[in-house]
Amino acid sequence: MDKKSEDLLRRPLYVYDLPDQVLSTLTLKRGATSDTQSTIKETTKSAAQADAQSEAQDGPTSGAPTVVGSQSCSLCTLSFATVEDQRSHLKSDLHHYNLKQKLRGQNPVSEPEFEKLIANLDESLSGSDSPDSDEEEDEDDKESNILTTLLKKQAVLADKANGNNTGDNEEDGEDGNRRKKQRGGGAQPMLYFSSPLLPQNSYFGVYRAIFGLEESKNEGNIVEVIKKKQLEPTPAPKPRADGAPSQTNYKGPHIFLCMIGGGHFAAMVVSLAPRQTKQGSVGPLNREATVLAHKTFHRYTTRRKQGGSQSANDNAKGNAHSAGSSIRRYNEQALTDEVRLLLQDWKGLLDTSELLFIRATGSTNRRTLFGPYEGQVLRANDPRIRSFPFSTRRATQNELMRSFIELTRLKVREIDPSQEAKTQDEPSAKASPKPAKPAAPKLTEEEETTLLHTSQLQAFIRRSKLPALLTYLKNNDVSADFLFQPADSQQNYHAPTPLHLAANQNSAPLVLGLLTKGGADPTLANNEGKTPFDLAGDRATRDAFRVARSELGETRWDWDAARIPAALTKDEAEKRDERERKEAERKEAERRKAEELRLQSEGPKVPDGVGKGRGKSLLEGGVAKSAQEKRLEEARGLTPEQRVRLDRERRARAAEERLRRMQQGG
Template sequence: MDKKTQELLKRPLYVYDLPPEVLSTLTLQEDAAESERQEVDTPAPSPIPSSNDHPSRSSSSDSLRASVGSQACSLCGQSFASVQDQRGHLKSDWHHYNLKQKLRGRAAVSEAEFEKLIGTLDESLSGSDYSDTEDEDEDEDATGRKDSTLTALLKKQATLADRSARSNGDAPAEEDDDGFTRKKQRGSGKPPLIWFSSPLLPANNYFGIYRTIFAPEETKNESDAVQMVKKKQLESIPVPKPGPDGNFAPAVYKGPHIFLCMIGGGHFAAMVVSLAPRQTKHGNAGPLNREATVLAHKTFHRYTTRRKQGGSQSANDNAKGNAHSAGSSIRRYNEQALVDEVRLLLHDWKTLLDTSELLFIRATGATNRRTLYGPYDEQVLRANDPRIRGFPFSTRRATQNELMRSFIELTRLKVREFDPAAAQAATKAQHETSTRTTSSKPAKPAIPKLSEAEETAQLHTSQLQAFIRRSKLPALLSYLKSNDLPSDFRFQPAESQQNHHAPTPLHLAASQNSAPLVAGLLGKGGADPTIANGEGKTAFDLAGDRATRDAFRVARHELGEALWDWDAAKVPTPLKREEAEKREERERAESDRKEAERRKAEEERLQREGPKVPDSSSGSSSKGARPGRRLLDGGVLKTAQERREDEARGLTPEQRMKLDRERRARAAEERFKRMQGGSGV
């Protein structure tokens, strides 16, 4: 390769303005396309290159040469620049999904293929951007952790597999988020890149152009691919200069341009970019990094996703009903505000969108697609527009930088090095190894199928245990009566550790130290206190506090000696309810007296040891008290942080978390009230 060719290949090659030396030597390489289809891995999106980098080379050959090593994932075929990136990948849903595929004896999928798999699922957390962090608010109305994206994907695949089996091997009918039922296509996709060979490149190196930048009618006959590329060439224009109002001359907007848009997790970014190459000072055409002519751009962000729990507020409302927390109200308001802002922007850009050659849109989830495609009055985008394209590579959070990176990725020639013959041989060897491994694996033991009676018993067990843990005595007694179950119902499966220790509702209530449940099960439910668990202990033996033990003794007095063998139940002498209440009252009074004495002694100590505060009558109290401190009755000044620490002192970690959520909820309600007051709502 001569020096001139090396200099030519060092700079980025713009698809719409290729040098004559490259354009005249392009030849369609079908072997490379077939090899690229067989490859498991797809290059991950690289960061925005600098003007001195060669992004077309760095995005392909470097990642293939470093597919293994200490900072790499051999399963997914990825290498990483730092240990932190590697750890982040190992925690990702993509890596965990490939682990599941490996356990099932199936081939791993690329990141682009995984993104397509989860494309029909509603948006997860809020998109990912490795460098962005935001303040996170916990949702105080949550009752449980939402299924992760990976779990939802695996459940959906299991459902589709079952549906396919029921349809006698037919391609499963799949209903998408818009309510349309369509056949799921298998194996009909084409490789995302069209490959070309050129004598300017070293051996086993090829040029690649994304197939998505061509119209469907242009890609029907790939033998004319070189002619398609030649037709895409555009004349370079001088660098346009915006006017005083920030807009370009009308002629700039009439030139060929494309529209790029991303929306997800409350983030929206859109951009209209001119395709005409710009002339540089040295006379060379072709926009370098960040030098593309951006005709219009806009980004929005609204707080719409449920932090640490995933999913949008509307998706949670549709699944569980409307929540009534301050955070949920703010998210609903922001969702509608985001919809209005996006649709107003699209209406303002209608002329640019109508004249765009292509529309690249990433909108994951029904809510985001409905925001763009409606239906609504004066709708701009249509879902059946043939110009609409998806991004054929993984994208991150919707930002201006991510749109520019995607534009550069779409419009640059890729250079990749691989040997088609070697790739086919490796694929064949991998298939043979997988076949031998699968055939040599011992058959897994079949999971015993439960009978209908066993399934019903386990359902009753879960319901009864839930009522007991939440101390729902009326609901517990009503459930036993309505389902015609004895009060001494044995929990199933009996061999589990929990049911071995507490086999009946009375055992579980006593182990939970729930005196009201014990009294209700003995007095109203007729539970037998003489039943022993697998360790030979009765329910009384499991009681951990005096109130619960007194409930057994009071029941012995009220039910009588003849009903049960109380000695066999290990219940001590009977106790009248009045005596138990009097003793409880005495203990409560004694506890209150000791607490009052402790507080008094603490106040006296603080008066002796605390700082002296000037008398308010002297007129100097305002000088002695600093801002942010509060004067207590004992003459002690405490900051807000000290008061919060005093409130949390002595609480368990769970109680501290609950207290923190209540504080954040009150703060969110105040912010929401101020927002409503400011907007005149």
């Protein structure tokens, strides 16, 4: 490859404004199947890397082009511009679902197919953007509730398919395949082109989604289609700060991009024509894209740490009556109204858009966009609608711009021919059905119910939800001495009952509530022979057992067998704590007084001739101490707990002094 070609490929290549040298040498690569996808080793330069290389080109010297390593998922047949994008995909529900498909011996699905599978589920998969997201879930909740619901639903459908509904299922399958072909869901997301400008075994890649249905059907003329899509640079319109359409009746080619999920909405209309800069340069970079309109909305609609939208929870369990649920319910309706009003304002731009890239997972979000409602702008059956053929993050303007650049950037990838030939020479091996794996034993209804009770009760105990725990026990007729399942797991072996787990969690309120209100038996021992009292790790939890013994009486349980000491009333426990607190304060005051006396007698002396304290100790007035020195002296020798208590007392005295001065001033 000559120097001129290297310089050409070093800069980002925009699909709608390709150099003649590239455009005239493109040739469609045949046989770019999923096997070829798995052999990809190199991917396009990310936007940041391309910018850096473009800037380096303007320097005094130009080095060799940097080779960028590939980031792709061979399982899901997706590629990524950065390592962060790849890591985000590995945590997504799509990747987790395909992993389960592989374990079952079934074929993975594409992102559009996955969205269709969960289209009727009232959840949102797009609520996270980065590790500092305010919707971050615990480590145990990484797998989305949506994925669990989908897998359960498929299991039910599979059971029905084994019955008398075979004909209906086949008909549904044909309809699904027909719809998939209409949207191009079964095709690979990229088309590859060879060119003599590229190194050996390297190819240009273009996303199939940027072509219309008729254009993508005839791949033989796809090069001619790309040539017809080339656009002349146009001057950029003056942007508006409020994000309103800068050209309501814009006639040039443009596309609409939209993302909604988790209470976040972002939309953008971008012109496809490259922008003509003052210097005469053109390109697809962020700062050179012509944004005709953009808008974002963010509303609090998801139930923190619990998953799912408020409407999904209402549909499943009925309307909640908490303050938070009312706020979320109001925000959901407000977000719907704002989005629909915005779409109506942008109707002129949307009606003339070449393509509509939309990410709206879940029936609630899809209803927001596609209605039906009076005056709706978007239609679900619009042939221009496309899904994003790569993983996306939270709906923001920056994410939309990143997606636009990813869609319209010409990729450069390297394909290993030896691996490709190997996969093509062995089609029968790949086509042959995998050996059936032994099916896991099917759980009975009773076993499933027991596992459900276990997960619910343990969740209430870990979150110290005593009222919810007692209500669940009562409504489901579950004993307070319920044995967690499976019994052989490490956690349930150590803490087999709710009372054991509450004591092990050092949750005194739960212990007292389970004993006095739930009727839990404190004499039950775990497999290690330990009673719940033996697992208590602090005095407050142990006192809860003693208080329960006092309130329930000596005849209620064999308290000695439960290894619980003598009964203790709440008043006695509180008086004891108060007495110990005062005793600790008295000892601390004595210690401070003794320390002050010692410092007065043994402390450093003020040198002669300094101040009025000639020959006196510092504590006797030789040199006035600052407030900081006094605080440090008071805290010297104290334990961390004593220092916290001392600091609390200082703040209380300061507050009392301020209040006294205010009263005197008034």
